[in-house]
Amino acid sequence: MNDKRHDWTRGVYAITDAQLLPSDRQLIEACRAALNGGLALLQYRDKSGDLSHRLRQALALAMLCRNYSVPLIINDDLALARRLRDDGYAGVGLHLGQEDGSLRQAREVLGPEAIIGATCHARLDLAERAADEGASYLAFGRFFASKTKPEAPPATLDLLAEAARFGLPRVAIGGIDIDNVSQARNAGAELLATVHGVFGGEDPETPVRELNARLNSTYS
Ligand SMILES: Cc1ncc(COP(=O)(O)OP(=O)(O)O)c(N)n1
Ligand SMILES: Cc1ncsc1CCOP(=O)(O)O
Numbered sequence: 415m416n417d418k419r420h421d422w423t424r425g426v427y428a429i430t431d432a433q434l435l436p437s438d439r440q441l442i443e444a445c446r447a448a449l450n451g452g453l454a455l456l457q458y459r460d461k462s463g464d465l466s467h468r469l470r471q472a473l474a475l476a477m478l479c480r481n482y483s484v485p486l487i488i489n490d491d492l493a494l495a496r497r498l499r500d501d502g503y504a505g506v507g508l509h510l511g512q513e514d515g516s517l518r519q520a521r522e523v524l525g526p527e528a529i530i531g532a533t534c535h536a537r538l539d540l541a542e543r544a545a546d547e548g549a550s551y552l553a554f555g556r557f558f559a560s561k562t563k564p565e566a567p568p569a570t571l572d573l574l575a576e577a578a579r580f581g582l583p584r585v586a587i588g589g590i591d592i593d594n595v596s597q598a599r600n601a602g603a604e605l606l607a608t609v610h611g612v613f614g615g616e617d618p619e620t621p622v623r624e625l626n627a628r629l630n631s632t633y634s
């Protein structure tokens with residue numbers, strides 16, 4: 415991470431989706447537009463299982479994010495995050511769900527500076543364990559109906575206030591869009607993560623700017 419001024423702990427956290435962005439060109443152009451709108455974090459989320467495809471796309475996104483001083487978060491894949499950091503992309507981090515391996519081990523592999531996020535669903539016990547194992551942020555949700563993961567377990571917004579005790583940035587995820595982003599923010603989320611809220615339309619820059627307009631005045 416080469417720009418100490420970028421505060422990744424608050425704002426819009428966009429997550430890519432291969433169904434919405436099927437080609438390399440669509441992925442890069444959409445992420446460039448979203449970054450122009452002002453992202454706190456960008457996550458590359460690929461479920462193809464094609465490791466060469468994943469490496470090619472992740473390298474392109476790591477180059478792009480470095481130009482904007484925005485950390486790129488790799489979903490699921492510790493080896494890929496490690497490869498990118500070893501290749502000089504110091505801002506690259508990792509997001510781990512409950513089925514994606516040990517956060518403690520990921521912290522040992524990636525070192526103390528890497529951003530490593532954890533899925534906590536609607537459970538404070540998972541948040542406590544993740545915090546103990548070295549998580550950089552805690553993700554809760556889904557709070558609203560999700561087009562991307564309708565099957566994700568539901569959570570209620572009061573959970574976010576309870577999660578303040580861990581002293582880590584709180585991420586809200588699941589159906590986050592311009593109509594409910596203020597609700598999630600006012601409930602305590604510092605980071606607002608979304609797939610369709612940013613990449614579901616034609617031009618990602620506009621929704622990111624609109625989300626930021628709702629959020630910026632709420633941070634002291
Ligand atoms: C910021 C953020 N929060 C939650 C998730 C979900 O992770 P996970 O439960 O591992 O599910 P998949 O996204 O891997 O299908 C996330 N990716 N990012
Ligand atoms: C990855 C993930 N984890 C819980 S909900 C979700 C999907 C978020 O996508 P959307 O913002 O389109 O609901």
Ligand SMILES: [Mg+2]
Pocket residue numbers: 489490509510511512514
């Ligand atoms: Mg996962």
